[in-house]
Amino acid sequence: MFDFRITARAGRARNGLLPTPHGLVHTPLFMPVGTLGSVKGISPQEIRDIGSQIVLANTYHLLLRPGPQRVKALGGLHRFAAYSGPWLTDSGGFQVMSLGHLRRISEEGVVFQSHINGDLIELSPEKSVAVQEALGADIIMAFDECPPYPASREYMKESIERTLRWLERCFKAKTRPDQALFAIAQGGIDLELRRISAEATVAFDAPGFAIGGLAVGEPKEAMYPAVELSTRILPESKPRYLMGVGHPEDLVASVALGIDMFDCVYPTRTGRFGYALVAEGRMNLKLTRYLDDPRPIDPECDCYACRHFSRAYLSHLIRAEEMLGLRMVSLHNLRYLHRLMEQARSAIAEKRYGEFARDFARRRFGQEI
């Protein structure tokens, strides 16, 4: 289980197979975010229909409600949320920083105030692993600190060292053999700290490695060198997961650097704002011109929305804030990213990833729509 196998390469890009207790997944892949155990508005059947492979759920949110013991008693995420494919849970580290009212960070862990009811809650490496074992995802993530951007070099250094000590505690705390614990390298955009963190992290023989602390507000030019450096250090033989990245152009560029997994709320969130992802960028369905446009969002797309609805109808629904519109644009956006990764896998298998990436960039940046 979790023995990652690389099946094709094109430059540094690679296709892989990752066996999990709930099915074999094909990388590179994008994971939809089901924050509270539900990808906003999308049913488990639709998750399968659009070609999702792994669904991500947030430990922070599920810890606050409905609580891990409740999810466990109801059969874990797979049964609770009625999606029997693979799940991944994050550790809660990122959300504590971004959503909780952080009260104290110490060697032991963090104390934060719930954004729901103000309760004081502790999260530590041991507690995060225990919660993630109760939730029962196939892949669980190490409890890390994700410092905000910008952070001082001094603070960042302290933070990556603490995260490494927490990583050791996570591995010690882990008891379930049917779950894979992925380690997370941090270091922001400081390449020296990235190197220190990545090298120390790979000393742990994890079944997968993640790059955390990017896409948190830093300039894009600064993100890529950090990704590039990290993929040189993280082992070839293990899946590499770039956390929180979901813009199509970042997926295409990062796969070229050897990234295998992505997650982001971007496709569903931007969909709820009425933006549809298309080859040329984002289509703002709220624009008046779309109210009379009988074409589907994307004639090449095979999603339910594109097979049934015009831009005109979706534009009408989005303007009126009708639930079906939000649901359909989110569905299309997820399908768009899944198709993009399917096309990337084909290109890698046929050793034409460079050409694929150039074609993508030509359509993406060649014109505005």
Add this chain to the structure above:
Amino acid sequence: MFDFRITARAGRARNGLLPTPHGLVHTPLFMPVGTLGSVKGISPQEIRDIGSQIVLANTYHLLLRPGPQRVKALGGLHRFAAYSGPWLTDSGGFQVMSLGHLRRISEEGVVFQSHINGDLIELSPEKSVAVQEALGADIIMAFDECPPYPASREYMKESIERTLRWLERCFKAKTRPDQALFAIAQGGIDLELRRISAEATVAFDAPGFAIGGLAVGEPKEAMYPAVELSTRILPESKPRYLMGVGHPEDLVASVALGIDMFDCVYPTRTGRFGYALVAEGRMNLKLTRYLDDPRPIDPECDCYACRHFSRAYLSHLIRAEEMLGLRMVSLHNLRYLHRLMEQARSAIAEKRYGEFARDFARRRFGQEI
């Protein structure tokens, strides 16, 4: 087309077949409300899957946005909203009173202020028919005045007479032979006015007759005599549509009186508030007890929600205001009413409607859940 045929009777309850340009429908039936051309959160495929037959859309709302000419240019409601089964549009009369800021009511029609942008808009019998012809539903409704409850007898009398004059103008204005124009009898809960209105309305040889102006806030004890009287006057040979009624117990009781069609936002609206319709009444999924309940909403229900999700999961989603929860409870509630009407049709066919209604009442009122 629109030749209603009665296929079975049990007392005054009857089963009927109504051919429309977009398919044959079986009565008695409940029509989901797709206000803006979309049943909130539900896709056309799901509309079919749960056994909906006719979808209702609101002329008032579609007049304001996206506008009837736009819907017409995009192929009418059937193509615009991608539901190719039968549609029914109301006339706008009811919504003008309840939603618009009514400015003037005269012999000519009404002038109201849009609740969206404050525009002054006129609606008259001729304009309502023209808008409904552009929208292209299979069944369109006469433009009527639906007086609020309570209204003075004097005003009500004036109103039903004006509505009768408007009815004549609707029939004169109608040009599309592929649409059926249903007439609406008014009269509130005043039985003498009900009789006057119904008798004068049936003088028009409409392909169907509706009972309007009920379920607008009057006590239930007052509604039934008005329904009962109306069904005695409205012709046996034409479908009878009780507008705006959707509580399960009202459907069961009204079918016994000879009603064939219903519509209401109740199942979707109450679903969005977290209430699931079950044989025993409404299940408030926000109650804490459901957070640990592994059973489906209704083990007898065949909807997607009941086949896949526990009360616990749905309760969790509803509390967190997750779109999937609102969508699934709405879906279940619609399926509940469709199943109820399917069971009613079977009972009528087998001449045991009285027994069916008694069983329904026993479960509905016998216990609280």
